[in-house]
Amino acid sequence: MSSQTPVPAGFRGVAGNIGIKDPNDDFFAVVSEVPARVSAVFTRSRFAGPSVLLSRRSAADGSARGVAVIARNANVATGRVGDSHAHELQERVARAAGVPPEEVLVASTGVIGRPYPIEKVRAYLDALPEEFPPADLDRSAAAMMTTDTRPKTASATVGGATLTGIAKGVGMIEPNMATMLAWFFTDAELEQPVLDEVFRRVVDRTFNALSIDTDTSTSDSAAVFANGLAGPVDVAEFEAALHEVALKLVRMIASDGEGASKLIEVRVTGARDDAQAKRVAKAVVNSPLVKTAVHGADPNWGRVTMAVGKCEEETDILPDNVRISFGDVETYPAEATDEVLERAAQHMKGDEVVIGVGLGIADGAFTVYGCDLTEGYIRINADYTT
């Protein structure tokens, strides 16, 4: 296999078609040839699937070599059968890769409530090669797509180390510990507690700042695997690189949100603290009336005031102190003349719309990412299965 996206040293893998639903790739596994440190975060859904529960246990000791993913079936709400299928996936991949089962995380994405076609899964896994070739991260990213229209990969270097992330979206996305599925592989060497601290901080500002449709998946999982083959790196540089790679993936997911035609970035500043800024930003980016206004390239700042206003608990938000802008064009409280609205509309006709909200309280700030709401979202989701 050959990957356009750089592959850090020591990561091997396989990808292919099990036949879950169609002839496209629906499986991949990426495993480090040497032990690796892991940090992982998972959905907080009460209906978290057995893959999530199993991977959470496997990652708990800070050590894991990689991950195996099945797409086009979430293996969620499938009872004891689903539980046993998740274990079987973990065990068979680990056996093929020659590592202990608890060193392989598993994840699954797709329709909820149907067991795997387990005979097909077994037949496929039994035929895996004795030794995995070097990983192909482009093909791996493509293999986990569901309603995604394009694979999502991003990469950076840190000193002599390589960091590559792959992710999928693009519906049921309002992660609260992680996003749908995102995997980071690096040959950098970091202590596990440091890796963990850095990863959680980055996830909070990237994947947890993303919302496509306010629905939280039962399968959200994100992890970083660091096998250390490139030696130690500067931690601050690593965090910056991880943030950059994660943010690229987040922007790709938002741009490719189900039916989306535009990425929306909501920048809230002047808040009491960052947490308040995040709550207000989420209210704006999740408002269907704001999302449809963006779709229509309509600088309807009144809907932004509505969305800010519905943060009813935030009693220190005073309408007189609020400022609203589209791109660099302020539309409130400045008088929104026809000329001002025309410039705002021009900004909104682009592929990326930036909505600025100043709260005028203190200096808390947070930026979130989402997309517009279009007829395409309705079509995809009114027709998608069962």
Add this chain to the structure above:
Amino acid sequence: MSSQTPVPAGFRGVAGNIGIKDPNDDFFAVVSEVPARVSAVFTRSRFAGPSVLLSRRSAADGSARGVAVIARNANVATGRVGDSHAHELQERVARAAGVPPEEVLVASTGVIGRPYPIEKVRAYLDALPEEFPPADLDRSAAAMMTTDTRPKTASATVGGATLTGIAKGVGMIEPNMATMLAWFFTDAELEQPVLDEVFRRVVDRTFNALSIDTDTSTSDSAAVFANGLAGPVDVAEFEAALHEVALKLVRMIASDGEGASKLIEVRVTGARDDAQAKRVAKAVVNSPLVKTAVHGADPNWGRVTMAVGKCEEETDILPDNVRISFGDVETYPAEATDEVLERAAQHMKGDEVVIGVGLGIADGAFTVYGCDLTEGYIRINADYTT
């Protein structure tokens, strides 16, 4: 004027066209000819408009005779000018009706961020008749429509008294103290504290159980005016009648939700308490993936598990104890065979879809009302103004 919908004794009114936007009626006032008791609830939005702030003060003493409404302009985020316009509306209507200004509530609905065309408003109000004729509640209900496709009225009798409610929706609807605009008129006689207690209890189970699109209006207002002309009534009977009338209006608003093709009723039972049942029910009725599945008449119960699952704080919800049904067809945990799914799909092809969720914890219960999400919602809101 002649009203098909019964008008309680002593309520007089006017309705007509100011010319805010088009030649359709965009104004009405209904005022009791004798003093009346009032109970009123309003939006908790931080961007509540000046009409809301003024009416909240006017209703605070439990006494008010009626309400004046301007449609097609919300008079929200209009600064000091909007504040003065709201006062002017109140004063001019009160003068025409021959009552003190603080006895008239005012409300406004429509586009945010534009001042009234105040000269037109003044000219219209100055030409009002010296004595108002008996109120026409059908015409009044029609006069406050914005994206509503039909006027919403409901009526009941309590002993010898009449109770009539009129309401409008149908977007920016997730009320948290009231809905967009809903007015109840009755000639029943009740003590104000009793009226207030009954009204708040009914609103909590009706308007606060309604959600079209998770967006909370800046103008939500609901009030009941009781002028006592028909004498005392049994309070329990009155509460039952008020609940019945309010629920009819809520179902009308949900059915007429922007772009809606189906009413959705989510009945959560077996919760720890009613408040938990309401949180879970809201998560289900507001899920865009559930709403689009209903639009497609797809018994995709997996999306209902997802929506229940995203109530992450409700740690006593255990997937094994949850039951999900469409109409009277249980789809989880019972095996959802093709025959079961076909019967559930049949139910979903109707105009009203009932989703049942049993939590298996205790006996808390709550029912909420909403609608499906369709291409029509996108079209209405991607094109609506500015």
